[in-house]
Amino acid sequence: MRAFPRTVSTSVMLTVALAVATLAAAGPATASTSAGPLGDPGTGATGVDIPATATPAPTATPSAGKEKAADICNKYCDARDPGEASDARLVATADAADGRQLELRMADGDDMGWATITHGGAGDEVWLDRSFDGGRTWSSGSKLGDTVAPSGQQDWRTLMYNVDDWNNAGYGLLRACGLPQGASSVSCTGWARSTWNAGTRSTAAATALMEYYNGGTGLFDTTGWWNSANALTALIDNVRVSGMDSYRYAIDQTYRLNLQAQRGDFTNDYLDDTGWWGLAWIDAYDLTGDSKYLDTARIDADYLHSYWDSTCGGGIWWSVEKTYKNAIANSLYIELNAALHNRIDGDTGYLERARDGWSWFTDSGMINDSNLVNDGIDLDTCTNNGGQVYTYNQGVPLAALAELHRATGDDALLTTARTLADASTTSTSLNSDGILHDPGDSPGGGGNDGPSFKGVYARDLGALNAALSDHPYTEYLQRQADSAYANDRNTADQYGLLWAGPFDQSDAARQQSALDLMNATN
Incomplete structure (x- = not known):
């Protein structure tokens, strides 16, 4: 993996994420590979090593009538010769009309890519699209490196273009697109990126998540x-x-831009929302x-506590x-208060709240006879409502008990947590074919909330696994990660x-x- 170069300062990174102008092509940026890499980029999530000189270099002239995109300069500026690529590999292919094939190739060491069209002939057009929002949109009219194969060439390629825009906190993707001579429709490969900031499963997933981060909000x-x-x-956690x-x-950008949002200090009408932000x-x-x-976490915990009352013997409202x-608000309440106690010297109040919260939780009956947590x-009746058994309701109590054990040293808490984790795993x-x-x-389901649930479970099972000396859930977590990586991932390392x-x-x-x-498998 490699980090964005340190010569792009923190203050610049905080401000330029809001900018809309791109860097002019006046020469290479001050960043370089020696400015702050954290290791080799690795072989990447997909693809095989290939020679950098697989096809002839085209002229650097866009097709007539095509708009030239503004150049980006990172280690190198846009429109670099693929013959100079380092760490080159094939990352994605797509079939096109009349037996043509499109190929997207990456120069991982340069954070650049290029497009190739093969098995074709004169008049075949090929270019790159570049997206900075996870492939949801891309710049219209800016076919990067747009070029047409001349007479006598069966294979043709673009020049290389940057995947990312380091100076503007742009986390990018490329895809290869083409229009064979005489064809009526464009074909494109899937979106993909270099291994820069994506050399491992977790860093690739983190970079794909940052493609959704809105620097303005x-x-x-x-x-x-x-x-x-x-x-x-x-x-x-990935850091x-x-x-x-x-x-x-x-971290700080999110904090500054949202400190006054909702009810302020990351509180709002829903107590579980406040708990998530507190954590x-x-x-x-x-x-x-x-x-x-x-x-701020203390303010959030105090806000939650203000909604604790004697209805059904205690607990906070949703x-x-x-x-x-419900289960989620109250398990978050326990975890947040226990976590605060573990970080504040001399505290007794937050610990008392956490203990009271767990005592009420166990007495509430929300943990059913199968040791699963209903909603x-x-x-x-002040009894278990038989609501759905969602994965995040199984996960948060595990992390809460791990924090409470850290606070008290009571091994019975870890025994209970193991019983709950054994039941849910x-x-x-909850586990079809493991x-x-x-x-x-x-497919396509989950609504607005459900897609977050399993991640919460994995994170919190991982927290319990780390707290147990025999780490009994390592194999389970690895099985989930291997399956997701093999079966639930596209070429852009999106899941x-x-x-x-x-x-x-x-x-x-x-x-x-x-x-x-x-993260939980690292």
Whole structure:
């Protein structure tokens, strides 16, 4: 893996993410491969090594009438000769009309790519598309390297173009497209990127998640408020487990841009949302040591506690409307308060809250006879409501008990957590053929919330696994990661909803879940 160069300063990274202008092609940027790499880019997620000189170099002249895209300069500027590529490999192919084949090739050491059309002839057109939002859109009219094969050439290629835009915090993808002579429709390969910042499963998943990060809002496009808290948590965890610092700037950027949002200090009408953000800031504090994040987590925990009352013997409400008491809000309450105690010298209050929360949780009956957690309680009877057994409801109590054990040293808490984890990892209703899923999961499904659930489970099972000396869930987590990587991933290292496959579609919540999973196996 490699990080974006350190010569692109933190202050620049914080401001240029909002910029719309691209760097003029006046020469190479000051960044270089020696400015801050964290290791070799690796062989990448897909593809095979290939020679860099597989096809003749075209002239650097766009086809008539085609708009030339603004140049980007990273290690090198756009429009570089593929004959000078380093670490070259074939990453994606697509069939085109009349037996032609399109190939997308990457120069991983340069963070650049180029397109080739083969088995064709004169008049075949080939170019690159480049996207900075996960392939959802790309610059219209800017066919990068657009070129037409001259007479006598069966294979033809573009020049090389940058995948990323380091100076503007642009995390990119390329695809090869072409229009054979006489064909009526364009063909394209899948989107893909270099191994720069994507040399391992987890860093590739993190970079694909950052393709959804909106520098103007500090949130993640295609998903919601609470999901963005989990996406940020997954990114923070990836910094810790991978050592790649490229996306640390998003922590403070998200904090600054959203501190006054909703009800302020990351509180809002839904108590579980506030809990997710509180835990994100605990994670940020652990990574950075900046006390402002811990202070905000305390505000969030105190806000949650203000909604604890005696209805059904205790517990916090799911929302400020006080219509439902459920598992997720209360397990987050326990974890957040226990985590605060573990980070505040001399605390007794947060520990008391965490203990009271766990005592109420176990007495509520939400843990059923199968040691699985139902969604909530019936307020008329103050008993288990028999609601759905969602994966995230199984996960958060595991992390909560791990934090509470750290606070108290009570080994009985880990014994209980192991019992719950054994139940959820072996449940046939949650594990079809050994691969985790939520009730009703189907291609294109999950709604706005469901795609985040499995990632939360994997993250929190991983936290428990780390707390247990024999690490009993390592094989289970690895099995999930291997299945998702093999069956639920596209050429852009984007993941879908179903870890058993097939890949359905990508969004920030699906990607957050995959990143949580990959982090948990590191």
